Amino acid sequence: MFKGSMVAIVTPFKNNKVDEKAFKNLIEFQIKNGTDAIVPCGTTGESATLSYEEHDRVIELAIESVDKRVPVIAGTGSNSTSETIMLTKHAVDAGADAVLLIAPYYNKPTQEGIYQHHKAIAEAVDIPQILYNVPGRTSVNILPETVARLSEIKNIIGIKEATGSLQQVSDVIEMCRKDFIILSGDDFTTLPILAIGGHGVISVTANIAPKDVSDMYDAFEVGDFEDAKRLHYKLQPLHRAMFYETNPIPVKTALAMMGMIKEEFRLPLVKMGKNNRDKLKNVLKNYGLI
Secondary structure (H helix, E strand, C coil), X not given: XXXXXXXECCCCEECCEECHHHHHHHHHHHHHCCCCEEECXXXXXXXXXXXXXXXXXXXXXXXXXXXXXXCEEEECCCCCHHHHHXXXXXXXXXXXXXXXXXXXXXXXXXXXXXXXXXXXXXXXXXXXXEEEECHHHHCCCCCHHHHHHHHCCCCEEEEEECCCCHHXXXXXXXXXXXXXXXXXXXXXXXXXXXXXXXXXXXXXXXXCCHHHHHHHHHHHHCCCHHHHXXXXXXXXXXXXXXXXXXXXXXXXXXXXXXXXXXXXXXXXXCCCCHHHHHHHHHHHHHHCXX
């Protein structure tokens, strides 16, 4: 159920409010172009600056708009275990198919603390749960041994790995139960992770090029490795451009250039600098997106 090209969808704003119309249109764009799951309220969705009410509404809106055509994996993670449980319970009530839980950030828990955090959530809320390991944002790395322990809990079903380390991903696959889902958290590493046993990607680039990201996965799945490799390299300039500045600044700027959303962020995120904006525009033009 949870495999393929999944989009870490942005949250569009208009006059400092969630732009519900633009959000619905983005979801239609994704489904039309082969995206296999919608992931609202992740890092790319600016979850850190959404109020609880907005966070809940964005998840509800995603579920309503998708209308069971593809799974919705709601971002409900926090650095507070009780807050994560609260947000996760709402996702269950709203009808989410699964949740994505970032490792607790800023607190810098030990490996035992990470284990107990996720164990408590799994025991409190009966919904499929996907771990999210992104040490560059959280300052903690969920080690393979800890992932293996967590994989023994029935409703912890997988992990989004954004370490950039194929060694770590290999260790996770080797140590975890056989049906544990491995998702790339970095667009650059999707094809290599698929090659060593992964199941898909939660993608930033899919916000602007959903068909190519989906087609790359589909080509790999049917054994057309040459076409998968072709699309991997075709997408590389977009992957690089999405990180000219802090995510989601470049991807939201790109979507604005494509006429799909307003170019609006919430502080402390700000608009791209001119040099990076010009570079991004050239990449989008060369790719044929604008």
